[in-house]
Amino acid sequence: MKEPVNATERLLARAGKDSGFRARLLANPRDAIEQELGSPLDDRHEIHVHEETDFATHLVLPPRSRFSAEEREAARTGAASLEFLKRTMHDPAPPLRPPAPKRAVPRLSSLTPEAVARAGRESIRRGLAFIESNIDERGAWHCIRFNIADPDIPRHFERPPFVSALCVLALESSSEAQARAICTSTRAYLVDTMEHPGFWRYYRHLPQDLDSTTLCSLVIRTHPWILLGRNAARILANRDERGCFMTWVLAEDEPDVVASFRIEADPVVNANVIACLGDRPETRDAQRWLESAITEDRLDGSSKWYPDKIAIYYATARAMVRAQPALGRLRPVLADRILGLRDPEGEFGNILQTAQAMAALYHVGSLERIDAKREIERFLGSQHEDGSWPELLAFGDQSLKWGAVGQIGHGSESVTSAFCVEALERLVGTLEDAG
Structure with a gap:
C-alpha cells in the first residue's frame, strides 16, 4: 500500500480499518488525533x-482570504510597480552601527566550568532582553534590507514572516522563560500571516516560497x-x-515575477523542506542531491540566498536532527567540513558564522571537538x-551575475543575536552537563 504523504491520509486510512478509532475520532477528534500522531494540537484551533x-455529503469551503480582491490583485501584479514595492517596505533604517570596541571580558580559561557557564548564562539573558525590546507588538522580528555593493543606497526595515521563523527556530534552543515568551508571541504572528493551506511569502508582491513556508511550518508545527x-x-x-x-x-x-532571477534548487531551501517534511520517499532525491553536493564539496556558488558554506551546513545539520534518519550519513562529513x-587562529569567521558553526557542530554531535570556554x-x-x-549579512541575493544592483543583503542585530543566543545555549549546556 502506498505510504500516506500527510497525516490526514494516515488518519483516514486508520479510521477506514479500525472502527474503534473511527468512533473515537468522531466523539473526541482532538484527543484521538493527538494520540494517533503523538503530538499536541494548537489549543486555539x-x-x-x-x-x-x-x-449526507459535506462540502468544505476553504477560509476566506485575508485580503480583499483589490489587495490580492495589487499583490499579484505589484512586482512591476516601484510604488507598490515601496509600500511593502517599512520605515527607513538607520545607518549601520560602527563596530563596538571590544568589551573587557575576563579571561575564562582559568575559571571553573561552573563560573564560565554562569557568565554565559548572563550573556544569554542580556541578549534575550535586547531581542524582546526589538520585536513588535505582534511578535514580528525585523531585519534590515541593504545593498551589499553600495552602502549609500538607503536601508529599510522589513518584517517578513521568514525572518521571524528563522530567528525563533534558533531561539527554541533556549529554556529561558523570556525566550519561551518571545517564541509564543512570534508563533501567533506567523499564524496570522499564514495563507491557506499553510503557505507564506517573503513580500506580498512575490509568489509564495518554500523557504518561508517550511521555516514557518516548523515553528507552528502544532497548528492543524x-x-x-x-x-x-x-x-x-514543487520539485x-x-x-x-x-x-x-x-x-x-x-x-x-521571479523568472529573471529564479534559482531552481537551493541547498538551504532543500534542507529546510527535508526538515519540514521529514524522511519519506518523496524527499529522498533531494536528500541524495544535498548529500552529494556536500560530500563532493560542490557548494561554492550553489546558494543564491545564503552567503557561505556555514549557512548551508547549519541548515543541513538542523534538518538532520528534525528529520531523522534523513541525511544521517552526513554526520561525520559535516563535522569535518x-x-x-x-x-x-582557529576562528570560523565573524560572530554570526561562529554561532552557526557552534549550533551545527552541536547537531552533528561534535561540539566537544572545540574549546567551549x-x-x-x-x-x-x-x-x-x-x-x-553586531548586524551582519545573514541572507540575501548572493548572485553576482545579475549585477551590483541585485546584491541585496538582509540582517540585523536582532537576527545575529538570535543565533548567538542559540550558540551560547549549546556551549553553556556542555559545561552545565559536565558539572
Whole structure:
C-alpha cells in the first residue's frame, strides 16, 4: 500500500480499518488525533470531524482570504510597480552601527566550568532582553534590507514572516522563560500571516516560497493545517525533474515575477523542506542531491540566498536532527567540513558564522571537538553593552551575475543575536552537563 504523504491520509486510512478509532475520532477528534500522531494540537484551533453517509455529503469551503480582491490583485501584479514595492517596505533604517570596541571580558580559561557557564548564562539573558525590546507588538522580528555593493543606497526595515521563523527556530534552543515568551508571541504572528493551506511569502508582491513556508511550518508545527499535512501535497508538487525542491511556488494565474532571477534548487531551501517534511520517499532525491553536493564539496556558488558554506551546513545539520534518519550519513562529513573552515587562529569567521558553526557542530554531535570556554569568551567579548551582537549579512541575493544592483543583503542585530543566543545555549549546556 502506498505510504500516506500527510497525516490526514494516515488518519483516514486508520479510521477506514479500525472502527474503534473511527468512533473515537468522531466523539473526541482532538484527543484521538493527538494520540494517533503523538503530538499536541494548537489549543486555539477547533477540530471538527464529519462522517459522510449514503445520504449526507459535506462540502468544505476553504477560509476566506485575508485580503480583499483589490489587495490580492495589487499583490499579484505589484512586482512591476516601484510604488507598490515601496509600500511593502517599512520605515527607513538607520545607518549601520560602527563596530563596538571590544568589551573587557575576563579571561575564562582559568575559571571553573561552573563560573564560565554562569557568565554565559548572563550573556544569554542580556541578549534575550535586547531581542524582546526589538520585536513588535505582534511578535514580528525585523531585519534590515541593504545593498551589499553600495552602502549609500538607503536601508529599510522589513518584517517578513521568514525572518521571524528563522530567528525563533534558533531561539527554541533556549529554556529561558523570556525566550519561551518571545517564541509564543512570534508563533501567533506567523499564524496570522499564514495563507491557506499553510503557505507564506517573503513580500506580498512575490509568489509564495518554500523557504518561508517550511521555516514557518516548523515553528507552528502544532497548528492543524501543518500537523495534518495540508500543505504537503503542494510542497511535494514543487520539485524539478531531479526531485529537488524549487524555491518559488508559482500559481497558474499569476505572472512569473521571479523568472529573471529564479534559482531552481537551493541547498538551504532543500534542507529546510527535508526538515519540514521529514524522511519519506518523496524527499529522498533531494536528500541524495544535498548529500552529494556536500560530500563532493560542490557548494561554492550553489546558494543564491545564503552567503557561505556555514549557512548551508547549519541548515543541513538542523534538518538532520528534525528529520531523522534523513541525511544521517552526513554526520561525520559535516563535522569535518565545519571544523575545516577554521582559519590558522582557529576562528570560523565573524560572530554570526561562529554561532552557526557552534549550533551545527552541536547537531552533528561534535561540539566537544572545540574549546567551549574559548568560544564563550569570544561571544561575550563581541556582545554590545545593550545585550546585542553586531548586524551582519545573514541572507540575501548572493548572485553576482545579475549585477551590483541585485546584491541585496538582509540582517540585523536582532537576527545575529538570535543565533548567538542559540550558540551560547549549546556551549553553556556542555559545561552545565559536565558539572
